[in-house]
Amino acid sequence: MRDVVIAGIGQTRVGELWDISLRSLAYQAMKAARQDANGLTPDALYVGNYLAIVTSHQSNLGTLLADNAGLTGVEAFTCEAGQASGGAAFQMGFMAVASGYVEAALVVGVEKYTDAIGSQQEAALAISMDADYEAMVGLTLAAQAGLLMQRYLHQHGAPRSAFGAFPVLAHANAVNNPFAMYRRAIDQQTYEKATPVAEPLNLYDQASYADGAAAVLLTTPERALQAGISHPLVRVRGSAGVIDTLALHDRPDPLAFDAARYAVQRACEMGGVAPGEVDLFEPDDAFSIYAVLGLEAAGFAESGEGWRLGQNGDLRLNGRLPILTMGGSKGRGNPLGAAGVYQIVEAVQQLRGEAGANQVADAKMALTLNLGGPASSAFAHLLERV
Amino acid sequence: MEIPRHWRLKKQRYSLQGEICPHCEGKIFPPRDVCPHCGNDARTTFTFSGRGKIYSFTHVTEAPAGFEETAPYTVALVQLEEGPVVTAQLTDVQADEVEIGMPVEMVTRKIRSDGDERGIIIYGYKFRPVMQH
Numbered sequence: 098m099r100d101v102v103i104a105g106i107g108q109t110r111v112g113e114l115w116d117i118s119l120r121s122l123a124y125q126a127m128k129a130a131r132q133d134a135n136g137l138t139p140d141a142l143y144v145g146n147y148l149a150i151v152t153s154h155q156s157n158l159g160t161l162l163a164d165n166a167g168l169t170g171v172e173a174f175t176c177e178a179g180q181a182s183g184g185a186a187f188q189m190g191f192m193a194v195a196s197g198y199v200e201a202a203l204v205v206g207v208e209k210y211t212d213a214i215g216s217q218q219e220a221a222l223a224i225s226m227d228a229d230y231e232a233m234v235g236l237t238l239a240a241q242a243g244l245l246m247q248r249y250l251h252q253h254g255a256p257r258s259a260f261g262a263f264p265v266l267a268h269a270n271a272v273n274n275p276f277a278m279y280r281r282a283i284d285q286q287t288y289e290k291a292t293p294v295a296e297p298l299n300l301y302d303q304a305s306y307a308d309g310a311a312a313v314l315l316t317t318p319e320r321a322l323q324a325g326i327s328h329p330l331v332r333v334r335g336s337a338g339v340i341d342t343l344a345l346h347d348r349p350d351p352l353a354f355d356a357a358r359y360a361v362q363r364a365c366e367m368g369g370v371a372p373g374e375v376d377l378f379e380p381d382d383a384f385s386i387y388a389v390l391g392l393e394a395a396g397f398a399e400s401g402e403g404w405r406l407g408q409n410g411d412l413r414l415n416g417r418l419p420i421l422t423m424g425g426s427k428g429r430g431n432p433l434g435a436a437g438v439y440q441i442v443e444a445v446q447q448l449r450g451e452a453g454a455n456q457v458a459d460a461k462m463a464l465t466l467n468l469g470g471p472a473s474s475a476f477a478h479l480l481e482r483v
Numbered sequence: 484m485e486i487p488r489h490w491r492l493k494k495q496r497y498s499l500q501g502e503i504c505p506h507c508e509g510k511i512f513p514p515r516d517v518c519p520h521c522g523n524d525a526r527t528t529f530t531f532s533g534r535g536k537i538y539s540f541t542h543v544t545e546a547p548a549g550f551e552e553t554a555p556y557t558v559a560l561v562q563l564e565e566g567p568v569v570t571a572q573l574t575d576v577q578a579d580e581v582e583i584g585m586p587v588e589m590v591t592r593k594i595r596s597d598g599d600e601r602g603i604i605i606y607g608y609k610f611r612p613v614m615q616h
Contacts, residue, residue, distance in 0.1 A: 215548075216546065216547055216548040216551055217548055219545060219546065219547035219548065220547040220548040220549065222547075223547050227513075229488075229492055229495075229513065230495075230513045230569075230570060231570050232547070233594065233595075233605070233607070234558065234570055234571050234572055234594060234607070234608075235543065235546065235547070235550045235553065235556060235558060235572055235594070235595065236543075236558055236570055237543060237545065237546070237547055239543075239545065240541050240543045240558050243541030243542075243543075244539045244540065244541050244558070244559075244560055245539070246541075247539045247540060247541055247583070248538065248539035248560075248583070251539070251583045292544075293542065293544060294544060294545055295541045295542065295543050295544070295545075296541060296542040296544075297541070298541065342519075344513075344570065345560065345570070346560055346567075346568040346569055346570045347519065347568070351539075351560070
């Protein structure tokens with residue numbers, strides 16, 4: 098396989114972006130990524146998206162978005178893995194360049210969540226669960242997380258309040274991210290008073306679903322040099338996608354997040370490093386319990402102990418293992434099928450030294466983990482500054 | 484309205500019909516094409532007793548379309564006494580009485596309605612605390 102570098106990144110503000118369409122939102126990020134890569138022209142476009150087929154009644158996004166952007170004649174299609182669609186699309190772009198199939202690939206994650214409103218939103222979100230045996234009985238994504246959180250509290254005796262550390266950290270880091278949906282800090286007291294959504298899970302345990310688009314341009318180091326790119330390049334050292342059972346009820350141990358465990362292991366083995374060697378970690382914090390279970394699955398804590406990492410400052414920007422460095426999904430907003438690409442873009446900002454006030458000192462290597470549902474699918478990526 | 488889909492699932496919905504693997508005797512619900520225990524084809528039907536206990540639960544306040552009338556409601560992972568775990572709503576119980584380990588039994592209830600007056604009403608399994616006999 099050839100070396101693959103991220104030559105350009107782009108992202109839009111995350112939020113309820115009523116005034117911009119799916120195609121234009123994606124285009125903003127695609128254009129920014131191409132500009133950042135000195136105008137490199139991609140041979141292919143891979144789209145990460147989860148809900149457009151329901152919320153915008155739109156399929157064939159590859160063609161729509163490439164067509165709208167004037168990328169005539171390229172290969173283009175959607176990679177769909179529920180909320181891990183962004184991670185899946187990035188992996189597709191990586192493989193296309195690594196294999197020699199294309200010289201440059203553009204990956205865009207895009208979500209127009211607010212094209213649906215009210216209870217139609219929850220119904221749209223439910224399409225990533227087992228329709229016959231989960232969604233049909235009234236399970237929601239938040240309820241899946243609520244079931245896991247309830248069991249975690251019961252099984253491991255963690256204090257309920259400990260989960261507050263994750264949204265508090267995410268909001269603190271989002272303050273300095275100009276693309277974030279919530280640029281304000283919250284405190285533990287605010288967290289504890291929040292209204293329940295799927296008890297024991299409350300409003301602040303859940304990242305707000307939102308619109309957003311993020312893009313990266315992948316190519317070979319040689320091609321990037323030819324293009325005269327002046328900013329540092331980031332190499333993709335490891336990439337892995339793994340599935341678990343789709344339905345939570347089919348797992349011997351629902352708290353294990355095995356797909357996340359194996360995805361991280363395989364991505365790190367591919368890169369020849371241990372997870373402990375990374376300078377920052379971007380776990381999936383669609384729900385605070387998922388951040389905790391992701392930390393455990395990635396091997397940063399023993400089973401049942403992940404919540405403790407939030408208690409002593411380890412996860413802060415100046416801590417032992419900085420996470421959610423630009424606000425994660427809780428602070429930045431959760432653009433669902435685009436979230437996995439946002440994670441990559443934010444990790445690249447860190448590795449290039451462009452993270453502003455949130456810069457992790459001397460960040461050379463980063464790990465990202467994007468989950469579909471409760472780690473029904475998981476994509477892990479290991480990135481390193483060249 | 485997805486009528487064929489609901490019709491197709493009636494044995495699962497009304498009587499918890501799953502499978503027993505002819506190769507390893509593993510009991511399976513919901514039905515699958517391949518036995519998760521031994522990897523062979525699973526096709527022999529098996530009807531579950533409907534008795535189990537609560538593995539975990541959550542109280543849902545933000546309901547999706549089709550469930551607005553029901554909210555708030557409690558969803559649980561119920562471990563059936565034969566082994567498999569099923570996702571289902573609880574019924575005939577106060578939210579604050581629910582606890583992990585509580586014995587429950589299956590009953591048939593209205594699950595959701597398809598909105599307009601001509602929409603179908605879907606019935607299926609819910610679980611309630613085991614009645615004292």
